[in-house]
Amino acid sequence: MIEPQIRTADPVDAEDVLRFWKEATEEGSITDDLDGVTGLIGRDPQALILAEADGRIVGSVIAGYDGWRCSLYRLAVLPSHRRLGIATRLLDAAEQRFRAVGGRRSDAMVLEANERARQTWTAAGYQRQDRWRRWVKPFPDTF
Template sequence: MLIRNFKPTDQHDVIRLWNKCRLTRPWNNPILDIKRKLDGQPDWLIVAVDASAIIGSVMVGYDGHRGWINYLAVDPDHQRSGIGRELMLEAERRLLHKGCPKISLQIRDDNEEAISFYESIGFSRDPVFSFGKRLIPDAPPYSPDGG
């Protein structure tokens, strides 16, 4: 397995992985999410590749105050083999290199498997509520089958 930076030719396979892992939602267009990441921090969209197939991804962000993790995905056929842990170690390495003091992330409250994973690698629940406000709608709504 190789961990490397995302390449534009990876887009289709990465979105297919996100769909397979059920990370996409109709109100978040993954094509736009990738474009926005590449426009802002292109070296912080990371993929795991095995025999030229994309089997994992993580989108890392740093705003000068906190590091953020989005789209951590491992192909279900490759889960529980250490790929998610390796992707997170690479994310942490890059964030530490920038002097990032803390990583934050959001998990849907019904995703017990993800909660268990993050707890197993040293994350703990912060006593906070997560709020959001959309400034730019991703229109048209994204559909995993056609978008």
């Protein structure tokens, strides 16, 4: 296997990213559509970081920065490419981005039931904060 290259996504990657997420992630999201992905890349071209090997996306992380907070979403690696250090490399790239823009801390969205993901985040130095809960209000009229 060729060593994956870490790079930011281009708008032309959007369809491949959606296919990758369907194959690699535990759960979809209402924002998993072409407009959502291309909108993310258009608003923040450095946010969607990909690992690519043999011309195929094998890993991703969204490293969002809003000028105040650093947020991580969608850390995913293809099952066939797990345990090869790809998630670590993606997180390193995200954290480098955050440091470059003046970030002080990053928060990660992790599915509670995903034990493998919790182990990955713990190994990367992240700690669960039980005192916080995410509150969500989807806008169904926009999807």
